[in-house]
Amino acid sequence: MRASAREPGRIALRVNARPGVELTVRDELTGAQRTLTPSTEETVLGRFARWSCASTLRRFTTMQAAADGSPATATADVRTPSCAHRMTMDGPRMTMAPHGAAMHLRDRWHLGDFAVRFCVRTPGARERCRTVQLRPGPHERTVRFRAVRPGGYVVTAAMPYQRVRRTMRANPPSGRLRILATGDSMIQLIDSFIRERARSVRALVRSDARVSTGISKPSLLDWRVHAREQAAGLRPDVTVVFLGANDGFPIAGAACCGVSWIAEYARRAREMMRTYARGGRGRVYWLLLPAPRDGLFRQIFPAVNAALRQAAQGLGDDVRLIELDEVFTPGGRFRSSMEIDGKRVRVRQSDGVHLNTTGAALAARLVMSALRRDRMLP
Structure with a gap:
C-alpha cells in the first residue's frame, strides 16, 4: 500500500490486494475505516482522507484474509503540511480614508470548514474583532471593513495553530503615494524611469x-543617519534602494568579504530597512546587485547580496x-546583453558594473511590477 498527499487537503491511497x-x-488518526471488495489487484482510493491540524504524520492500515485464511495487514505512512501555514491573507497596502477595504482569506488546503477570528486595529490602537466562517468546500473568503480615518491599520486573522498579520495605510483624500528612489550611482537612470512610469498613477x-x-x-556618508533623515523628512510610503557598488571597505575591523563582514553589513542594512519601513507605514524594495564583469567587484557584490538577504530575514512584508542578480x-555569470521582449539588447555599461539605459528601464519595470503585485499601485 502507498499513501500520497499531492492534492491539496487530500490523501490518496493505492492498495494492492486480492481481487x-x-x-x-x-x-489510524481518526479511526475512520472503509470496507470494500476490490475487483483488481490494485485499488486507488483517490480521496480517502483529509489533511488534519492534529497531526502531520498519518498512518493507514489495510486488513484482508490471505489465501490460507490467515489475516494479512499492511501499513503506509505519509506526511502532510503543517496547519501553521494553512491560511493566507492578502489585501491592499494602501487605501483612502474614509473608504472601504477588503482582505482576502485563502485556505491552501482547499477544504474550508473552519472559523477565523478577524480583527482590525485602527489608528490609535483601537481593535474590533468578529468571527468569519469559511464554509465547507469554498477555500476563499473576502472580508470587508471600513478605513474610517487616515493612519496605519493592523489586520489579523487567527485560527487554531495559526495567526497571520497584515498592515495597511489609509491616506487622506488628497494624498498621493510617496516613492523615494535612493542609493549610489546604481540608482541613477532607474529613478528616472520609475518617475516616468509612476506619473500615470499620480505617485510622487x-x-x-x-x-x-x-x-x-x-x-563619506553614514547611510544609517541619512536614512533616518530621509524617512523623517520625506515620510516615503515606498523606498527603492540600489546601493553597494562602492562597498568592500573594512567594517568594525573585519575585512571584506568574510562571515564577520557580511554579518556587520547586514546589521547596518537591516537598521536602514527598519528606518525606511517606519513601523509598518512604509515599504522597502531593495535591489540586489547583478554580477560585475571583473575586478574586486566579483568578490564584493556576492557578499553584499548575501548580507542584504540576511538583513531582510524576519522583516516580513x-x-x-x-533579485536583479538573477x-x-x-x-x-556576467553578460553584457540579454533578450528582452524577443530582442537581444545590451543592458550593461562599458564599465561592467552599471546598467545602461535599457537595463535601467527593465529594472524600473521590475520594481513597478512588484509594487503592483503588492497592491501598492493600482
Whole structure:
C-alpha cells in the first residue's frame, strides 16, 4: 500500500490486494475505516482522507484474509503540511480614508470548514474583532471593513495553530503615494524611469542618489543617519534602494568579504530597512546587485547580496528584495546583453558594473511590477 498527499487537503491511497476478497482500510488518526471488495489487484482510493491540524504524520492500515485464511495487514505512512501555514491573507497596502477595504482569506488546503477570528486595529490602537466562517468546500473568503480615518491599520486573522498579520495605510483624500528612489550611482537612470512610469498613477517620486557612497564607508556618508533623515523628512510610503557598488571597505575591523563582514553589513542594512519601513507605514524594495564583469567587484557584490538577504530575514512584508542578480546575471555569470521582449539588447555599461539605459528601464519595470503585485499601485 502507498499513501500520497499531492492534492491539496487530500490523501490518496493505492492498495494492492486480492481481487474478490473483502478488504478493510483504516485511518489510524481518526479511526475512520472503509470496507470494500476490490475487483483488481490494485485499488486507488483517490480521496480517502483529509489533511488534519492534529497531526502531520498519518498512518493507514489495510486488513484482508490471505489465501490460507490467515489475516494479512499492511501499513503506509505519509506526511502532510503543517496547519501553521494553512491560511493566507492578502489585501491592499494602501487605501483612502474614509473608504472601504477588503482582505482576502485563502485556505491552501482547499477544504474550508473552519472559523477565523478577524480583527482590525485602527489608528490609535483601537481593535474590533468578529468571527468569519469559511464554509465547507469554498477555500476563499473576502472580508470587508471600513478605513474610517487616515493612519496605519493592523489586520489579523487567527485560527487554531495559526495567526497571520497584515498592515495597511489609509491616506487622506488628497494624498498621493510617496516613492523615494535612493542609493549610489546604481540608482541613477532607474529613478528616472520609475518617475516616468509612476506619473500615470499620480505617485510622487523623489530621487536621492549619492555617488561614490556605501554602507561600509560611513566617512563619506553614514547611510544609517541619512536614512533616518530621509524617512523623517520625506515620510516615503515606498523606498527603492540600489546601493553597494562602492562597498568592500573594512567594517568594525573585519575585512571584506568574510562571515564577520557580511554579518556587520547586514546589521547596518537591516537598521536602514527598519528606518525606511517606519513601523509598518512604509515599504522597502531593495535591489540586489547583478554580477560585475571583473575586478574586486566579483568578490564584493556576492557578499553584499548575501548580507542584504540576511538583513531582510524576519522583516516580513516590510521589505522586498528585487533579485536583479538573477534577472541580469543568472547563476552569477556576467553578460553584457540579454533578450528582452524577443530582442537581444545590451543592458550593461562599458564599465561592467552599471546598467545602461535599457537595463535601467527593465529594472524600473521590475520594481513597478512588484509594487503592483503588492497592491501598492493600482
